[in-house]
Amino acid sequence: MKLRRMNKIYAQTNGYFWLPCPICDQMFGGHEWDATLRISQSQGVGVCPDCVEEATKRNTEKFGYSEYGIAIALPQSKKATPAS
Ligand SMILES: [Zn+2]
Numbered sequence: 771m772k773l774r775r776m777n778k779i780y781a782q783t784n785g786y787f788w789l790p791c792p793i794c795d796q797m798f799g800g801h802e803w804d805a806t807l808r809i810s811q812s813q814g815v816g817v818c819p820d821c822v823e824e825a826t827k828r829n830t831e832k833f834g835y836s837e838y839g840i841a842i843a844l845p846q847s848k849k850a851t852p853a854s
Pocket of ligand 1: 820821
């Protein structure tokens, strides 16, 4: 199990979300958000850093491409800027 405590503290003190990854259930913060798992053509949910590859694979299988969609974020959270 990875040590997640510092990431949790960082997320909570800086207003980022702290939610389970939709792929692996590991908790992760908005500041770690690098990729989005698409749930439709225009919507998706953020995945943890460990699941970037899996999200890309699933997006490509389901939609034929894997660029970032419009991410769903909690109203009070800051949206993390995807790494370029
Ligand atoms: Zn994950």
